[in-house]
Amino acid sequence: MFSIGEHIIHPGQGVCTVMGYEDAPSPMIVLEAKSGHAKTRLMYPMSQLDRLHPCIPREEAEALIADYDALECDPFTERNSSLEETYFKHQLKLGAPETLRVAKTMRRRIRDAEKNAKKPSSYYMRVLKEARRRSIEEFAVALDVSEEDAESRLHAAAVAAGEISEN
Incomplete structure (x- = not known):
């Protein structure tokens, strides 16, 4: 209880x-x-x-941020994008570290599509937005910081991993 x-x-x-x-x-x-x-x-x-x-404890949140680069993307793929979206939305219900993994996976898929001059699937952005929201909320609670501070720390980890640009 x-x-x-x-x-x-x-x-x-x-x-x-x-x-x-x-x-x-x-x-x-x-x-x-x-x-x-x-x-x-x-x-x-x-x-x-x-x-x-x-929610995850502070130590686990700190470790996930410190080891963000080592966090592996989810390899799940399905020919039907609706089934794929359903799978990733289910992963979000599990909380961290899965929310962070899903966000990283969606960013990578978007980047890969853009590198190949293709338009990323629209579900990537929907799932990424929800993964980011849930990650920020949970990390803010775990680290006992504001959501802005949690977002800043997660952004810095993604930048350090070369996943996103400094902007």
Whole structure:
């Protein structure tokens, strides 16, 4: 069971804060998700508690940033881009390090398509955007920094790995 105030990963929302528990009409955990600038209160069934998991600890977040260059891209491919997108969206529900791996994979696929003078699949940008959002949220919580600071640290790691330019 999670403690009140603990940050957890919700499969659909990303980082949420445990706000409490309710018993009626059925056992629920009360969560608060930050979506953009607004906060959303959610009731999540206790019967599905196994789908929620804690955010990564600070040490793991620090190690992932330090070893970002060694993080391997996901090799999954499928002829049908819809099935591929579904696979990567499922990976995002797992939290870090998978959110970071998916972001790295999408950036590489976009870069590879552009190198070959091809237009990248539109799903690459959709999945990359969500992977970045979820990574930034979770790393901000794990490192106890603002989302801007977490984004800056993740960006610096990607630049140092030669994955993206300084801009």
